[in-house]
Amino acid sequence: MKDIHSYTYYYFIGIGGIGMSALARYFKFSGAQIYGYDKTSTQLTQKLTEEKIVITYKDEISEIPTNLNPDNTLVIYTPAIPKDSNIKKYFQKSGYQLLKRSKVLGLITQTTQCLAIAGTHGKTTTSTLLGYLCKYANLPATAFLGGISVNYNTNFIYNGNQISVVEADEFDRSFLSLYPDMAVITSTDADHLDIYGDTKHVLNSFNEFANLVPETGFLLVKKGITIKAKHYTYSAYEKADYYAKNIQVVKDTVEFDLITPEISIKHLTLHLPGKHNVENAVAALSIGLKIGIDPEILRRALASFNGVKRRFTKHSFTNGKVYIDDYAHHPTELNAAINAVRDLYPEKKLLTVFQPHLYTRTRDFAEDFARSLNKTDELILLDIYPARELQIEGITSEWLAQKIPNPNKNVTSLDKALKLIKSKKFDILLTVGAGNIDTLYEPLIEWLHEAEV
Structure with a gap:
């Protein structure tokens, strides 16, 4: 298969999706020309258009640019696109390389130190905070997010390509395409039962994901979740390997201490309400410590983190x-x-x-x-x-x-x-x-x- 970074053009079928748009921005940032289709115009697609990405809202072959051919264009699609999509069928019949979004993201993580955040809840806030911590610490990291960071007003944070921060999506088992070096599992509650059928198969899939983390890596799991692979636990509700202590709510701010096996960081400040967000912060901060970010930089970064749009x-x-x-x-x-x-x-x-x-x-x-x-x-x-x-x-x-x-x-x-x-x-x-x-x-x-x- 041709190197995914060697194409001149990239066409995204379903470009308005939060994960698809982050990938589109990644290749745009790499210097390529990006085209895409989505069925409806949204604030997100309008923002992509402002960034010089060409988008059509008509599922018609006549909308495909004439300068595209199988040698110069990689086609990336989301599984949410109907099988009878005219644009998708055209690319399939015309000899283009078509890859699912999860496959492309997996190939990117294969050549980076991948920090993957999985879970049926909490992964967007946790991954966005971790991406923000890396950027604040000036690490050479790219973050692909499942929400819009309030601090940066985007779902894509770029500061280099040695580290990738990714939201590991369990929908359609997409996260099994990743190559995580360090990972977090925030929750394994039943969801997407149209895909999995029952709770047992949801948990099985998260165990498969956990097994992708190498023995030399680091796996952090919310305390109480049954994961068979070797891992450490975290919590904001009880003692764990990594946990929050002395949690105090002061108006719209939460203060807490982070306790880890190695060190404790006292009097941390988080401007997101809810104990569940303290727990998200514990996970992100713990990974931050593992990749070598100084505790005082973590403290300042956390205090200036403004969260994710549409997350409270x-x-x-x-x-x-x-x-x-x-x-x-x-x-x-x-x-x-x-x-x-x-x-x-x-x-x-x-x-x-x-x-x-x-x-x-x-x-x-x-x-x-x-x-x-x-x-x-x-x-x-x-x-x-x-x-x-x-x-x-x-x-x-x-x-x-x-x-x-x-x-x-x-x-x-x-x-x-x-x-x-x-x-x-x-x-x-x-x-x-x-x-x-x-x-x-x-x-x-x-x-x-x-x-x-």
């Missing part, structure tokens, strides 16, 4: 209202988000707006979703966001709402949500979900600002 992004208004936006789309993540709100604002009325993501996930975790969402004072459920799936008969947001005991609940469509939210009384507004609920973000900010006047 918080806005406070002069009228006392608070708006928080979060990517949570699994019951465990919803619990973490709602619990973090309750910790910060225990006496305030919480209105939660949730958009379920995928029919299969809604079906498989309906009882867990009901328990999580019942913790809010008032709930607005949006229609299920299908993403790559066809509708499953009987699985709707109305069906899910019937399982939630809370009487203060509504079901509505995305286009009617803003009007309904404006009619509600609340102190704290929490929007959660991984679909297109993010299109409410700017209108809500604008409305809440107007309400201040």
Whole structure:
């Protein structure tokens, strides 16, 4: 196979995906011309266009640039693209080299010191923090992230190519294509059961990933997870090989001590709420120590880390209202988000707006979703966001709402949500979900600002 770095052009089918766009930026940064297709225009694709990446939103052969041929172009695709995609079928029939996103990322990690963060929850914040720590310490690292870093406003951080920081995605078993030298496993809760079938196969896949870390490497696993490979544990809830101690919440800031087998770092400051974020920080800091970053540099870096967009992004208004936006789309993540709100604002009325993501996930975790969402004072459920799936008969947001005991609940469509939210009384507004609920973000900010006047 031809070296993936030797092409003049790269064509991304599904370029708007968070992982695909990071790879597109990587090859663009390497000096290549990037083209791509996605079915919808988003803030992310618009930003790529500003970066001189050429994108079409029509799945038609006529949209493919005429200067591309099998010798000068590598085609990279996401498994979320339908098999009957006209553009994909054209490239397949015309002799182009087509590689899945996970394969390309794996080949990049093969020639670098790879720091891989895996887990059904927590991996985006942990990997973004680790990428930020490396950049702050001026290490020769490239970070491929599953979210937009607030500090850099991008999902791609470049400072050299000796180290790669990657979010190891369990969807479609993509993370088994990586070559991790050091790795973290943040959680192995059941998810993507449309791929895995059951919890046992999810855990089996994480054990396969753990076995990719060489004996000379370093594997860090959240305490309580059953991983057979040799590993060290971490926690923010109990003693472990690496753990947080003396956790104190001071307004919107968390202070804690990091305890490791080698050293302790006292009085660390993190500007992200929630104990789960302390745990993410423990993992990232521990890897930072392992690759030789000075403890005092880690301290300063952590204090200046601003998190990831749509990971508990918080806005406070002069009228006392608070708006928080979060990517949570699994019951465990919803619990973490709602619990973090309750910790910060225990006496305030919480209105939660949730958009379920995928029919299969809604079906498989309906009882867990009901328990999580019942913790809010008032709930607005949006229609299920299908993403790559066809509708499953009987699985709707109305069906899910019937399982939630809370009487203060509504079901509505995305286009009617803003009007309904404006009619509600609340102190704290929490929007959660991984679909297109993010299109409410700017209108809500604008409305809440107007309400201040």
